[in-house]
Amino acid sequence: MEHLQLERDGRVLVATMARGKANALNAAFVDELNGLVAQVRDDDTVGALVVASANPRLFSAGLDLGEVFAYDDDRMRGFFERFVQLLDDLRTVPKGVVAAVSGHAYAGGALIALACDFRIMAEGDFGFALNEVDMGLVLPTEAARWLVPPLGGAAREVLLAGLPVSPQRAQAVGLATAVVPPEQVRDRAMALARTLSEKPPLGFAAIKRAVNEASGGVPSAGTRQGFVDEFMRFWTGAESRQRRAALAASMKR
Numbered sequence: 639m640e641h642l643q644l645e646r647d648g649r650v651l652v653a654t655m656a657r658g659k660a661n662a663l664n665a666a667f668v669d670e671l672n673g674l675v676a677q678v679r680d681d682d683t684v685g686a687l688v689v690a691s692a693n694p695r696l697f698s699a700g701l702d703l704g705e706v707f708a709y710d711d712d713r714m715r716g717f718f719e720r721f722v723q724l725l726d727d728l729r730t731v732p733k734g735v736v737a738a739v740s741g742h743a744y745a746g747g748a749l750i751a752l753a754c755d756f757r758i759m760a761e762g763d764f765g766f767a768l769n770e771v772d773m774g775l776v777l778p779t780e781a782a783r784w785l786v787p788p789l790g791g792a793a794r795e796v797l798l799a800g801l802p803v804s805p806q807r808a809q810a811v812g813l814a815t816a817v818v819p820p821e822q823v824r825d826r827a828m829a830l831a832r833t834l835s836e837k838p839p840l841g842f843a844a845i846k847r848a849v850n851e852a853s854g855g856v857p858s859a860g861t862r863q864g865f866v867d868e869f870m871r872f873w874t875g876a877e878s879r880q881r882r883a884a885l886a887a888s889m890k891r
Contacts, residue, residue: 641667642674643692647828649685649835651678656692662702663746665709665717668724671750675727678735685835686734688827689754694820695764697739698747707882711874718873719866721746726862728753730850732843734834738827740820744802745769755834755846757813758827760820765802766813772800773885774878776869 641657653674655661678687691697701707709717728735728750737754741764748768751757759766770777777797792811796803808814818826834842872878 639670639674641670644674648832649683650688650828650831651681651684651686652688652690652828654690654692655698659693660696660699660702661691661693661747662699662705663721664702664705665713665720667702668717668720672720672724672727675724675731678733679727679731682839684733685837685839686736686831687731688736688738688824688831689750690738690824690827691740693741694760695741697737697741697743697751699742700745700747703885707886711870714873715866715870718869719862722862722866725749725753730847732839732846734831734837734842734846736827736831736834738823739766739814740823742766742802752813756815756827756830757808758823758830759805759808759814759817760823761805761817762820764805766805766808767800767802768796769800769802771798772881774872774875774881776865776872 641655641661643654643656645652645654657667661667674687678684706714706717735754735756737751737757739751739757739759741760741762743751743766745768748766751766768777795801796811796813803811803813805814805817809817815830816826
């Protein structure tokens with residue numbers, strides 16, 4: 639794999655994202671991540687997955703704006719379909735998945751972390767944000783279903799304001815499983831993954847499936863397609879186009 643560094647520790651597979659400094663998501667990287675989840679699903683010798691970052695201060699910045707903003711509508715639709723599939727597959731893979739969130743995580747990067755079962759975050763001056771609202775875009779409907787019940791009153795703060803929350807605030811509102819010193823993030827994630835990998839596989843998979851169904855269920859192909867259609871309506875709309883153009887101009891300056 640070009641942008642994923644894979645290593646094994648017993649029944650734990652560690653996938654370290656290493657696409658530039660920001661682990662920015664483009665079509666090729668999302669395809670690589672989809673392939674990773676399929677590998678984990680099909681390999682009976684893997685009991686748990688850790689998703690980490692090679693950058694100690696940044697888990698993922700979300701979309702590769704320079705590339706993805708240049709996609710035509712058909713390519714963007716295909717890219718987003720694969721990204722939504724990635725989130726669904728991460729969430730439903732019948733094994734434990736732990737995100738070792740070193741540093742910042744934004745937008746699509748934060749969604750990848752949220753699709754994992756657990757998130758170990760680094761303490762410090764880092765932000766975790768779902769800022770799709772700032773771009774005039776919609777959040778995946780199923781992601782809102784995962785988030786609103788545990789967030790309670792903080793859902794509006796996180797989803798409507800779109801402001802970064804600190805690791806400590808993320809833990810307080812249920813986004814972070816634990817907040818630890820940066821040098822301990824990977825070790826804590828590994829320790830949790832080892833524990834998960836030792837669970838009886840069939841029982842673990844059944845309970846994880848029940849938890850997923852209780853927290854919004856697994857969307858059907860038709861539901862996913864409906865959301866992709868909705869996303870593209872916003873993506874191609876004047877509001878989002880204007881926001882993207884302003885951001886692109888700001889980046890050039």
